[in-house]
Amino acid sequence: MVMASRRFLWLAAFALASSAFAGAGHASESEKMHAEPQADRPLGVVELFTSQGCSSCPPADAFFAELATKDDIVALAYHVDYWDYLGWKDTLSRKENTERQYDYMRAFGSRSVYTPQAVLNGRIHVNGANRTEVDGALARMARSGEGMRVAIKVSRTSDRVIIDAGDAGTGPSDAHVVIVYFEPPQTINIAQGENSGRKMTYWNAVTGIQTAGMWHGKAQRYELPISEIVKKGGCAVLLQSAGKDGMPGPILGAAFIHKP
Template sequence: MRPVNILIISSVLVGLLIGMAAFVSVSNERMMKDVQKAKDSKGFAVVELFTSEGCSSCPPADALLERIQQDNQNKQIYILAFHVDYWDHQGWRDRFSDHKYSERQQQYANWMGLSTVYTPQVVINGENEFVGSNAGAIVKAISNGLEEQSAASVGLSARIEQGKLYIGHQVSDVGKDASLVLTLVEKVAHSDVKAGENSGRKLSHVQIVRQLAVIDANSSKEVEMKLPANFNENDFELVGFVQRNADGRIIAAGRNEF
C-alpha cells in the first residue's frame, strides 16, 4: 500500500473562516432554498463528511451539514460523518474515529486522482469533493443529485439479537462490479473537548458513522454488526448505498430507521 499523504488544514485558516461567517450566513438562506426547491424525483444525495474533533477547521463543516439536514427532512439526503483517525496524535483522541474511515477517504483520493487527504472534506455521491465549509458548492451538488434520476434501488431491513445487529438488503439494477456500503449511524452526539485545537469547546455532531461494512452489491448474505454500548433504536439508523468499484460513483441509496 502506498503511503498516505495527509494535508491538515491549519488552524491559521480559522480566522479566515470566521471572517467569512457573516457572508456565508446570508448566502446560505438562499442556497438552502435551492435544495428545498429540488424537484421530487428518484434522485438522492449521499453526503460524506470526513472530519475530526481534533481539527479546528471542522466545526463549521459539521454545522453546515446539520443545517442542511434540519432544513431538508423530507429529501433523500443521506449525511454521513466519518471521523478519521489521523488527527488523534495531535493531542485529542476523537472517540468516534476509526482507521477504516481514514482508509475510505484515501480510497476517494485514489479514485479522484488527489495527491492528499484533508479535513474537513465533503464527497457527494462519490463523484465530487469539496472543502467541507464550501456551502455554495456543496448545496449546488446536493441539488444536482436530487434532480438526477436513479434506476437502481436499495432496500434495507434489520433485526437485533443478543446485542448484535443483522442487516438484510435487497438491490436492483446495480450491475456486476459494485459494492454495497452499509453504515450504522448515530443521529446526534456532543463532545466536551479537553485538548488539541478544539480544547475547551463543546462540539455538536450529526449522523456519525459508528459501524461500516462493505460487501459485494449482489451478495444476498445477511450482514452482522456489533452494536455500540449506547445503542438504542430511537437514536440510530441504517444507511446503505451502492457504489461502483471502478470510479466510486454512488448509484443508489436507502435507509432504515428501525
C-alpha cells in the same frame, strides 16, 4: 443570538432523529411481517470527513447537522485520526474512516487528504463547510443523471432486514452493497487541542463499514439478520460501484435502515 438559534436547531433535530431511530418500535409482529417495503431514492449522499481536532471543521459539522435531519439526504460523518497529534484525540475517530478517505483520494487522483472534506455521491469532493458548493453540486448531479438512479427499498420481518436493489437501466452495472453503521447524535466537550473549550454535537459518526454482497445491474434482494441492526445506533446501505483496483466509485443508490 446565532448561538442560541443553532442550539435550538440541534435540540429540535436531535428529537427528530431520536423518533426516527425508534419509529417502528410499537408495531405488532404481524404488522412487521406484512409491512410494504419502503422505497428510498434520496437526492444524494454526503460523506463528511472531519475531526474534533481540526479548527476549520466546526462550521462543516454544524452544516452537516442540518443535512443529517433532511429526509432526502443520506449523511454520514467519518471522523479521521490523523489530527490526533495536535493535542486532542478525536473520541469518534477510526482508522477505517481514515482508510476510506485515502481510498477516495486515490480514486480522485488527488495528492493529499484534508478536513473538512465532503464527498458527494462518491463522485466529487468539495469543502464540507461550503453550503453553496454542497447544495449546488447535489442539485446538478441529480439533474444530470449522477444522482441516486437505482431505487433501494428496505423492509423487515421479525428476524431480518430485507434490502431490494432495483434495475440499473443504463450506466454502471456492477456495485458493492455497502452497509455503514453510525452513532446517534452525541455531544462532546473538547478539552484540548485546536478546538479546546468547544462543546460540539456530532451526527451520524460512522463506527463500521462492511460489504454485504454484489449487485450486477438487475433487481436483487439481500437479507441481514435484524440482530445486527439493533446493536447499532443507526445504519445505512450504499450501492457503490468500484473500480478494477477496488477503489470506491459513484454511489448509485442509498437508503437508511431504521431500527425496529
